[in-house]
Amino acid sequence: MRRFWLSDATIDATPLRARLLDARAGAFASFEGWVRNHNEGQSVDGLRYEAYVALAEAEGERIIEEALRRFGAIDAVCTHRIGDLAIGDMAVWVGVSAAHRGMAFDTCRWILDEVKSRVPIWKHERYVDGRSDWLHPREVDPTASGE
Amino acid sequence: MRRFWLSDATIDATPLRARLLDARAGAFASFEGWVRNHNEGQSVDGLRYEAYVALAEAEGERIIEEALRRFGAIDAVCTHRIGDLAIGDMAVWVGVSAAHRGMAFDTCRWILDEVKSRVPIWKHERYVDGRSDWLHPREVDPTASGE
Amino acid sequence: MATVKLLYFASLRDAAGVAEETLGTTAADLRALYAELRERHGFVMPLERIRVAVDGAFAKLDDDVRDGSEIAFIPPVSGG
Protein backbone atom coordinates (compact mmCIF):
# COMPACT_ATOMS: atom_id res chain seq x y z
CA MET A 1 0.00 0.00 0.00
CA ARG A 2 1.44 3.36 -0.93
CA ARG A 3 2.29 5.80 1.84
CA PHE A 4 2.59 9.04 -0.11
CA TRP A 5 0.32 10.44 -2.75
CA LEU A 6 -0.96 13.65 -4.26
CA SER A 7 -4.61 14.46 -3.88
CA ASP A 8 -6.69 16.74 -6.10
CA ALA A 9 -9.61 16.87 -3.63
CA THR A 10 -10.03 17.92 0.02
CA ILE A 11 -7.89 15.81 2.36
CA ASP A 12 -9.83 13.89 5.00
CA ALA A 13 -7.50 13.03 7.87
CA THR A 14 -9.83 10.51 9.51
CA PRO A 15 -9.14 7.45 7.29
CA LEU A 16 -5.43 8.34 7.13
CA ARG A 17 -5.15 8.31 10.92
CA ALA A 18 -7.20 5.08 11.05
CA ARG A 19 -4.66 3.37 8.79
CA LEU A 20 -1.97 4.01 11.39
CA LEU A 21 -3.74 2.51 14.42
CA ASP A 22 -1.52 -0.23 15.84
CA ALA A 23 -1.54 -2.02 19.21
CA ARG A 24 2.26 -1.63 19.42
CA ALA A 25 2.04 2.16 19.05
CA GLY A 26 2.14 4.38 22.13
CA ALA A 27 2.47 7.58 20.15
CA PHE A 28 0.87 9.19 17.13
CA ALA A 29 2.12 12.54 15.83
CA SER A 30 0.48 14.34 12.96
CA PHE A 31 0.94 17.57 11.11
CA GLU A 32 -1.35 19.58 8.88
CA GLY A 33 -0.28 22.45 6.67
CA TRP A 34 -3.10 24.97 6.30
CA VAL A 35 -3.38 27.75 3.74
CA ARG A 36 -3.04 30.91 5.78
CA ASN A 37 -4.20 34.39 4.92
CA HIS A 38 -0.73 35.92 4.67
CA ASN A 39 2.77 35.00 3.56
CA GLU A 40 5.93 37.08 3.77
CA GLY A 41 3.93 40.21 4.55
CA GLN A 42 1.41 39.81 1.74
CA SER A 43 -2.32 39.11 2.09
CA VAL A 44 -3.09 35.83 0.39
CA ASP A 45 -6.39 35.17 -1.32
CA GLY A 46 -5.83 31.55 -2.28
CA LEU A 47 -3.34 29.35 -4.04
CA ARG A 48 -2.73 26.56 -6.46
CA TYR A 49 -0.36 23.64 -6.10
CA GLU A 50 1.08 22.01 -9.17
CA ALA A 51 3.32 18.94 -9.24
CA TYR A 52 5.42 16.73 -11.46
CA VAL A 53 3.11 13.93 -10.37
CA ALA A 54 5.09 10.77 -11.20
CA LEU A 55 8.35 12.06 -9.74
CA ALA A 56 6.64 13.65 -6.73
CA GLU A 57 4.91 10.42 -5.74
CA ALA A 58 8.06 8.34 -6.23
CA GLU A 59 10.15 10.80 -4.21
CA GLY A 60 7.49 11.00 -1.47
CA GLU A 61 7.54 7.20 -1.08
CA ARG A 62 11.32 7.27 -0.84
CA ILE A 63 11.16 9.91 1.90
CA ILE A 64 8.77 7.86 4.02
CA GLU A 65 10.78 4.65 3.62
CA GLU A 66 13.93 6.55 4.55
CA ALA A 67 12.21 8.14 7.57
CA LEU A 68 10.94 4.81 8.94
CA ARG A 69 14.38 3.27 8.55
CA ARG A 70 16.13 6.24 10.12
CA PHE A 71 13.90 6.75 13.18
CA GLY A 72 12.38 3.29 13.69
CA ALA A 73 8.77 4.47 13.73
CA ILE A 74 6.05 1.89 13.05
CA ASP A 75 4.34 3.49 10.05
CA ALA A 76 3.73 6.82 8.36
CA VAL A 77 1.51 8.34 5.71
CA CYS A 78 1.69 11.65 3.88
CA THR A 79 -0.57 13.22 1.31
CA HIS A 80 -0.22 16.59 -0.42
CA ARG A 81 -2.86 18.60 -2.23
CA ILE A 82 -2.60 19.74 -5.82
CA GLY A 83 -5.03 22.12 -7.56
CA ASP A 84 -6.82 25.18 -6.18
CA LEU A 85 -6.97 25.81 -2.43
CA ALA A 86 -8.72 28.49 -0.36
CA ILE A 87 -7.66 30.00 2.98
CA GLY A 88 -7.99 27.37 5.70
CA ASP A 89 -7.75 24.39 3.33
CA MET A 90 -5.40 21.58 4.23
CA ALA A 91 -2.37 21.53 1.93
CA VAL A 92 -0.50 18.61 3.44
CA TRP A 93 -1.07 15.93 6.06
CA VAL A 94 1.64 13.80 7.69
CA GLY A 95 0.88 11.15 10.31
CA VAL A 96 3.27 8.82 12.14
CA SER A 97 2.71 5.99 14.61
CA ALA A 98 5.60 4.89 16.83
CA ALA A 99 6.35 3.13 20.10
CA HIS A 100 7.45 6.38 21.78
CA ARG A 101 6.69 10.05 21.38
CA GLY A 102 10.20 11.22 20.51
CA MET A 103 10.28 8.92 17.49
CA ALA A 104 6.80 9.97 16.39
CA PHE A 105 7.61 13.70 16.53
CA ASP A 106 11.04 13.36 14.93
CA THR A 107 9.75 11.22 12.08
CA CYS A 108 6.79 13.49 11.38
CA ARG A 109 8.91 16.61 11.28
CA TRP A 110 11.61 15.03 9.17
CA ILE A 111 9.12 13.79 6.57
CA LEU A 112 7.56 17.24 6.34
CA ASP A 113 10.95 18.96 5.97
CA GLU A 114 12.06 16.53 3.27
CA VAL A 115 8.78 16.85 1.36
CA LYS A 116 9.17 20.62 1.40
CA SER A 117 12.71 20.51 0.15
CA ARG A 118 12.74 17.54 -2.28
CA VAL A 119 9.32 16.79 -3.72
CA PRO A 120 8.55 18.55 -7.03
CA ILE A 121 5.46 20.50 -5.97
CA TRP A 122 5.11 24.22 -6.58
CA LYS A 123 2.89 26.81 -4.95
CA HIS A 124 1.28 29.58 -6.96
CA GLU A 125 -0.08 32.27 -4.63
CA ARG A 126 -2.82 34.75 -5.48
CA TYR A 127 -2.71 37.95 -3.46
CA VAL A 128 -5.58 40.16 -2.34
CA ASP A 129 -4.20 43.02 -4.48
CA GLY A 130 -4.69 40.97 -7.65
CA ARG A 131 -1.09 39.91 -8.27
CA SER A 132 -0.02 36.27 -8.23
CA ASP A 133 3.29 34.47 -8.20
CA TRP A 134 5.09 31.15 -8.24
CA LEU A 135 7.06 30.49 -5.07
CA HIS A 136 10.60 29.36 -5.76
CA PRO A 137 12.28 29.70 -2.36
CA ARG A 138 15.94 30.73 -2.37
CA GLU A 139 16.83 28.25 0.30
CA VAL A 140 14.85 25.97 2.52
CA ASP A 141 15.14 26.85 6.18
CA PRO A 142 13.22 24.10 7.94
CA THR A 143 13.11 25.99 11.23
CA ALA A 144 11.73 29.27 9.98
CA SER A 145 9.70 28.89 6.80
CA GLY A 146 5.91 28.65 6.74
CA GLU A 147 3.69 25.95 5.39
CA MET B 1 -12.59 28.86 27.43
CA ARG B 2 -10.39 26.33 29.17
CA ARG B 3 -7.58 24.72 27.20
CA PHE B 4 -6.78 21.72 29.39
CA TRP B 5 -9.12 19.29 31.04
CA LEU B 6 -9.45 15.72 32.18
CA SER B 7 -11.94 13.50 30.45
CA ASP B 8 -13.59 10.38 31.85
CA ALA B 9 -14.94 9.28 28.44
CA THR B 10 -13.38 8.47 25.04
CA ILE B 11 -11.57 11.48 23.57
CA ASP B 12 -12.91 12.66 20.20
CA ALA B 13 -10.20 14.67 18.45
CA THR B 14 -12.50 16.14 15.78
CA PRO B 15 -14.08 18.98 17.80
CA LEU B 16 -10.74 19.70 19.51
CA ARG B 17 -9.02 20.19 16.17
CA ALA B 18 -11.96 22.28 14.93
CA ARG B 19 -11.51 24.68 17.86
CA LEU B 20 -8.00 25.45 16.63
CA LEU B 21 -8.85 26.35 13.02
CA ASP B 22 -7.61 29.89 12.35
CA ALA B 23 -7.02 31.80 9.11
CA ARG B 24 -3.67 33.05 10.48
CA ALA B 25 -2.43 29.49 11.07
CA GLY B 26 -0.21 27.79 8.50
CA ALA B 27 0.60 24.86 10.74
CA PHE B 28 -1.23 22.45 13.00
CA ALA B 29 0.64 19.82 14.99
CA SER B 30 -1.10 17.25 17.11
CA PHE B 31 -0.11 14.35 19.28
CA GLU B 32 -2.06 11.37 20.59
CA GLY B 33 -0.88 9.02 23.28
CA TRP B 34 -2.28 5.54 22.73
CA VAL B 35 -2.39 2.66 25.20
CA ARG B 36 0.02 0.14 23.77
CA ASN B 37 0.16 -3.58 24.41
CA HIS B 38 3.54 -3.55 26.16
CA ASN B 39 5.57 -1.38 28.49
CA GLU B 40 9.09 -1.94 29.76
CA GLY B 41 9.06 -5.52 28.55
CA GLN B 42 5.71 -6.46 30.05
CA SER B 43 2.52 -7.34 28.16
CA VAL B 44 -0.14 -4.83 29.11
CA ASP B 45 -3.80 -5.77 29.28
CA GLY B 46 -5.23 -2.33 30.05
CA LEU B 47 -4.80 0.53 32.46
CA ARG B 48 -6.44 3.10 34.66
CA TYR B 49 -5.55 6.75 35.03
CA GLU B 50 -6.29 8.54 38.25
CA ALA B 51 -5.74 12.25 38.92
CA TYR B 52 -5.83 14.90 41.59
CA VAL B 53 -8.43 16.60 39.42
CA ALA B 54 -8.47 20.20 40.69
CA LEU B 55 -4.67 20.51 40.78
CA ALA B 56 -4.21 18.64 37.48
CA GLU B 57 -6.56 20.94 35.60
CA ALA B 58 -5.04 24.09 37.11
CA GLU B 59 -1.51 22.89 36.33
CA GLY B 60 -2.51 21.88 32.79
CA GLU B 61 -3.89 25.37 32.09
CA ARG B 62 -0.68 26.89 33.39
CA ILE B 63 1.38 24.67 31.08
CA ILE B 64 -0.57 25.73 28.00
CA GLU B 65 -0.42 29.44 28.87
CA GLU B 66 3.31 29.11 29.46
CA ALA B 67 3.77 27.24 26.16
CA LEU B 68 1.90 29.84 24.10
CA ARG B 69 3.91 32.65 25.69
CA ARG B 70 7.19 30.81 25.22
CA PHE B 71 6.80 29.70 21.60
CA GLY B 72 4.34 32.27 20.21
CA ALA B 73 1.90 29.70 18.82
CA ILE B 74 -1.67 30.84 18.12
CA ASP B 75 -3.59 28.41 20.31
CA ALA B 76 -3.39 24.98 21.93
CA VAL B 77 -5.64 22.45 23.59
CA CYS B 78 -4.86 19.36 25.64
CA THR B 79 -7.08 16.77 27.23
CA HIS B 80 -6.08 13.71 29.24
CA ARG B 81 -8.13 10.63 30.03
CA ILE B 82 -8.90 9.37 33.51
CA GLY B 83 -10.60 6.06 34.33
CA ASP B 84 -10.24 2.67 32.64
CA LEU B 85 -8.58 2.37 29.21
CA ALA B 86 -8.09 -0.58 26.87
CA ILE B 87 -5.26 -1.22 24.38
CA GLY B 88 -5.53 1.29 21.54
CA ASP B 89 -7.51 3.87 23.52
CA MET B 90 -6.39 7.46 23.40
CA ALA B 91 -4.85 8.55 26.70
CA VAL B 92 -3.94 12.12 25.80
CA TRP B 93 -4.46 14.55 22.93
CA VAL B 94 -2.48 17.74 22.32
CA GLY B 95 -3.14 20.07 19.39
CA VAL B 96 -1.43 23.34 18.47
CA SER B 97 -2.07 25.90 15.74
CA ALA B 98 0.72 28.29 14.76
CA ALA B 99 1.91 30.49 11.94
CA HIS B 100 4.83 28.17 11.15
CA ARG B 101 5.56 24.49 11.55
CA GLY B 102 8.57 24.81 13.84
CA MET B 103 6.48 26.64 16.41
CA ALA B 104 3.63 24.15 16.12
CA PHE B 105 5.89 21.11 16.66
CA ASP B 106 7.92 22.69 19.46
CA THR B 107 4.84 23.84 21.35
CA CYS B 108 3.07 20.49 20.99
CA ARG B 109 6.06 18.54 22.22
CA TRP B 110 6.77 20.89 25.10
CA ILE B 111 3.19 20.75 26.35
CA LEU B 112 3.25 16.96 26.26
CA ASP B 113 6.58 16.77 28.10
CA GLU B 114 5.41 19.18 30.79
CA VAL B 115 2.09 17.36 31.24
CA LYS B 116 3.98 14.11 31.70
CA SER B 117 6.35 15.57 34.27
CA ARG B 118 4.18 18.04 36.22
CA VAL B 119 0.49 17.17 36.10
CA PRO B 120 -0.74 14.96 38.97
CA ILE B 121 -2.04 12.01 36.95
CA TRP B 122 -1.04 8.44 37.70
CA LYS B 123 -1.13 5.32 35.56
CA HIS B 124 -2.11 1.96 36.98
CA GLU B 125 -1.16 -0.82 34.56
CA ARG B 126 -2.72 -4.27 34.47
CA TYR B 127 -0.49 -6.95 32.97
CA VAL B 128 -1.47 -10.04 31.01
CA ASP B 129 -0.02 -12.27 33.76
CA GLY B 130 -2.54 -10.89 36.27
CA ARG B 131 -0.29 -8.49 38.17
CA SER B 132 -0.91 -4.75 38.24
CA ASP B 133 1.08 -1.75 39.38
CA TRP B 134 1.16 2.01 39.83
CA LEU B 135 3.76 3.71 37.67
CA HIS B 136 5.91 6.14 39.61
CA PRO B 137 8.79 6.82 37.23
CA ARG B 138 12.19 7.37 38.81
CA GLU B 139 13.00 10.23 36.53
CA VAL B 140 11.32 11.70 33.51
CA ASP B 141 13.37 11.34 30.36
CA PRO B 142 11.36 13.19 27.72
CA THR B 143 13.36 11.70 24.84
CA ALA B 144 13.06 8.06 25.75
CA SER B 145 9.98 7.31 27.79
CA GLY B 146 6.80 5.94 26.30
CA GLU B 147 3.31 7.36 26.33
CA MET C 1 -2.00 21.17 67.20
CA ALA C 2 -3.36 21.52 63.65
CA THR C 3 -6.26 19.61 62.20
CA VAL C 4 -5.72 18.88 58.48
CA LYS C 5 -7.41 16.94 55.71
CA LEU C 6 -5.10 14.58 53.84
CA LEU C 7 -5.66 13.35 50.28
CA TYR C 8 -3.98 10.15 49.05
CA PHE C 9 -3.41 9.13 45.46
CA ALA C 10 -2.10 6.13 43.54
CA SER C 11 0.29 3.92 45.55
CA LEU C 12 -0.01 6.15 48.63
CA ARG C 13 -3.77 5.65 48.62
CA ASP C 14 -3.32 1.89 48.30
CA ALA C 15 -0.88 1.94 51.23
CA ALA C 16 -3.08 4.18 53.39
CA GLY C 17 -6.18 2.15 52.51
CA VAL C 18 -8.22 5.38 52.33
CA ALA C 19 -8.47 8.21 49.76
CA GLU C 20 -8.64 10.87 52.46
CA GLU C 21 -8.64 11.31 56.21
CA THR C 22 -8.73 14.10 58.78
CA LEU C 23 -5.91 14.14 61.29
CA GLY C 24 -4.63 16.16 64.22
CA THR C 25 -0.89 16.76 64.07
CA THR C 26 1.84 18.66 65.90
CA ALA C 27 4.28 18.35 62.96
CA ALA C 28 6.32 21.55 62.57
CA ASP C 29 6.28 21.52 58.79
CA LEU C 30 5.04 19.43 55.85
CA ARG C 31 8.27 17.47 55.81
CA ALA C 32 7.69 16.36 59.40
CA LEU C 33 4.06 15.62 58.62
CA TYR C 34 5.10 13.25 55.82
CA ALA C 35 7.49 11.47 58.22
CA GLU C 36 4.56 11.05 60.62
CA LEU C 37 2.39 9.60 57.83
CA ARG C 38 5.15 7.18 56.77
CA GLU C 39 5.04 5.78 60.30
CA ARG C 40 1.26 5.75 60.40
CA HIS C 41 0.66 4.05 57.03
CA GLY C 42 3.96 2.33 56.30
CA PHE C 43 4.61 4.42 53.17
CA VAL C 44 7.78 3.22 51.44
CA MET C 45 8.03 6.18 49.05
CA PRO C 46 11.00 8.30 50.23
CA LEU C 47 10.52 12.03 50.77
CA GLU C 48 12.91 12.93 47.92
CA ARG C 49 10.41 11.54 45.43
CA ILE C 50 7.41 13.34 46.87
CA ARG C 51 5.94 16.75 46.01
CA VAL C 52 3.35 18.41 48.18
CA ALA C 53 0.25 20.49 47.49
CA VAL C 54 -1.74 22.56 49.97
CA ASP C 55 -5.29 23.68 49.22
CA GLY C 56 -4.95 22.79 45.54
CA ALA C 57 -1.60 24.51 44.83
CA PHE C 58 1.93 23.14 44.89
CA ALA C 59 3.69 24.03 48.14
CA LYS C 60 7.12 23.60 49.75
CA LEU C 61 8.04 20.88 52.22
CA ASP C 62 9.39 23.60 54.55
CA ASP C 63 5.97 25.25 54.75
CA ASP C 64 4.11 25.21 58.06
CA VAL C 65 1.21 22.87 58.60
CA ARG C 66 -1.74 25.25 58.62
CA ASP C 67 -4.81 24.34 60.66
CA GLY C 68 -7.80 23.51 58.44
CA SER C 69 -5.74 23.04 55.26
CA GLU C 70 -6.12 20.26 52.69
CA ILE C 71 -2.81 18.55 52.02
CA ALA C 72 -1.77 16.08 49.31
CA PHE C 73 1.59 14.32 49.16
CA ILE C 74 2.14 13.65 45.49
CA PRO C 75 4.13 10.61 44.36
CA PRO C 76 5.93 10.73 40.95
CA VAL C 77 3.34 11.31 38.24
CA SER C 78 2.87 9.09 35.17
CA GLY C 79 0.35 10.71 32.88
CA GLY C 80 0.79 11.13 29.14
Next chain:
Amino acid sequence: MATVKLLYFASLRDAAGVAEETLGTTAADLRALYAELRERHGFVMPLERIRVAVDGAFAKLDDDVRDGSEIAFIPPVSGG
Protein backbone atom coordinates in the same frame (compact mmCIF):
# COMPACT_ATOMS: atom_id res chain seq x y z
CA MET D 1 21.41 14.86 -32.63
CA ALA D 2 18.99 13.68 -29.93
CA THR D 3 15.25 14.11 -29.93
CA VAL D 4 13.90 14.68 -26.42
CA LYS D 5 10.62 15.47 -24.77
CA LEU D 6 10.79 18.40 -22.37
CA LEU D 7 8.40 18.99 -19.45
CA TYR D 8 7.97 22.45 -17.94
CA PHE D 9 6.57 23.30 -14.55
CA ALA D 10 5.62 26.40 -12.56
CA SER D 11 7.47 29.58 -13.63
CA LEU D 12 9.38 27.71 -16.34
CA ARG D 13 6.10 26.61 -17.88
CA ASP D 14 4.78 30.15 -17.77
CA ALA D 15 7.97 31.39 -19.45
CA ALA D 16 7.96 28.63 -22.09
CA GLY D 17 4.24 29.10 -22.74
CA VAL D 18 3.83 25.32 -23.07
CA ALA D 19 3.76 22.43 -20.57
CA GLU D 20 5.80 20.19 -22.87
CA GLU D 21 7.50 20.13 -26.23
CA THR D 22 9.60 17.78 -28.34
CA LEU D 23 12.92 19.14 -29.51
CA GLY D 24 15.97 18.10 -31.49
CA THR D 25 19.22 19.07 -29.76
CA THR D 26 22.98 18.66 -30.16
CA ALA D 27 23.67 19.68 -26.55
CA ALA D 28 26.51 17.60 -25.07
CA ASP D 29 24.93 17.27 -21.65
CA LEU D 30 21.88 18.38 -19.67
CA ARG D 31 23.70 21.50 -18.51
CA ALA D 32 24.20 22.58 -22.11
CA LEU D 33 20.61 21.69 -22.92
CA TYR D 34 19.37 24.02 -20.19
CA ALA D 35 21.54 26.82 -21.59
CA GLU D 36 19.95 26.21 -24.98
CA LEU D 37 16.45 26.38 -23.45
CA ARG D 38 17.28 29.61 -21.58
CA GLU D 39 18.05 31.15 -24.99
CA ARG D 40 14.98 29.64 -26.61
CA HIS D 41 12.43 30.63 -23.93
CA GLY D 42 14.11 33.50 -22.11
CA PHE D 43 14.26 31.58 -18.79
CA VAL D 44 15.67 33.82 -16.06
CA MET D 45 16.13 31.05 -13.49
CA PRO D 46 19.90 30.45 -13.19
CA LEU D 47 21.27 26.92 -13.53
CA GLU D 48 22.44 26.84 -9.89
CA ARG D 49 18.83 26.84 -8.75
CA ILE D 50 17.71 24.08 -11.11
CA ARG D 51 17.56 20.31 -10.60
CA VAL D 52 17.00 17.92 -13.47
CA ALA D 53 15.04 14.69 -13.87
CA VAL D 54 15.27 12.22 -16.73
CA ASP D 55 12.52 9.66 -17.35
CA GLY D 56 10.97 10.31 -13.94
CA ALA D 57 14.11 10.06 -11.81
CA PHE D 58 16.47 12.76 -10.58
CA ALA D 59 19.59 12.98 -12.76
CA LYS D 60 22.85 14.94 -12.86
CA LEU D 61 23.46 17.99 -15.01
CA ASP D 62 26.62 16.30 -16.33
CA ASP D 63 24.61 13.40 -17.75
CA ASP D 64 24.40 12.98 -21.52
CA VAL D 65 21.29 13.94 -23.41
CA ARG D 66 19.84 10.55 -24.37
CA ASP D 67 17.77 10.29 -27.52
CA GLY D 68 14.11 9.59 -26.78
CA SER D 69 14.31 10.60 -23.11
CA GLU D 70 11.84 12.73 -21.18
CA ILE D 71 13.56 15.60 -19.40
CA ALA D 72 12.31 18.02 -16.76
CA PHE D 73 14.26 21.00 -15.43
CA ILE D 74 12.96 21.51 -11.93
CA PRO D 75 12.89 24.99 -10.38
CA PRO D 76 13.04 25.30 -6.56
CA VAL D 77 10.09 23.48 -5.05
CA SER D 78 7.57 25.02 -2.67
CA GLY D 79 5.25 22.29 -1.44
CA GLY D 80 4.29 21.76 2.19
